[in-house]
Amino acid sequence: MIQLVAITDDQSAPAPPLRAVACDGLTAICAPADESRPDADSLWRHEELVEALMETRDLLPVRYGTLLADDAAVAQAVGGRSGQLAGQLERVRGAVEIAVRVADRASSPLSGQSAASGTDYMRLQAERVRIARVIHDELSTVARDSTTRPGPELMRGAYLVERGSVDDFVARVRRLQDASPGLDLICTGPWPPYSFADGEGS
């Protein structure tokens, strides 16, 4: 079995143990299948492989755990939808993904413990949700694309940002953090464009 790591239209050979499989104009980058049970370390190792590829290529990262029998199976699976995948690759070309989560700061005056009544709590909670939405909307205006996913925080956002604009984006996150003393903005990245690779997003 081999593991499908990423799809690109870059022709350069990846560093071993990665290798390229030609698929109808696209290139599938494959690794030896990791048959051991995944854990946090193996996820990070996989991530480091994809990030190294991303430094010099535009790519679509493939869902972790995608195993195929052999090169022919890769060529069939990827080549069979090469037009669609090429379109998705265009969507992320020249961009990286930044993650931003918005969470309550426990000491915030907006936190539930300081609310005098259930009504106050509901009002403060609605205000927190509104502020998180404003933050997402503002970050979305400086991103090529954006999406959110569910989570325990007030907001769990992903932003597709031009490679050359990452510093500006992070500076904007920092300004929003400074303007939101009751909230914590957790910003990580740059990530490969996992949240924008499969034709989803807003």
Add this chain to the structure above:
Amino acid sequence: MSRIPDRETALVDLVDRLLGGGVVIAGDITLAVADVDLVYLSLRALVTSVATAEEKQLLPRMGSAL
């Protein structure tokens, strides 16, 4: 990952992306579904413990993650 002070904080975002993002290639593909489910469960437990610690301010303030 140049902007991350804390791998456990970033693990939340890593799990979201590797296990919930990326291109899904359907067809004659064997997904290691059982293994991925297992790692999801164990990582969820870890993520929950991180969130709890943050609530108790046992970890550095999350704003410093910038």
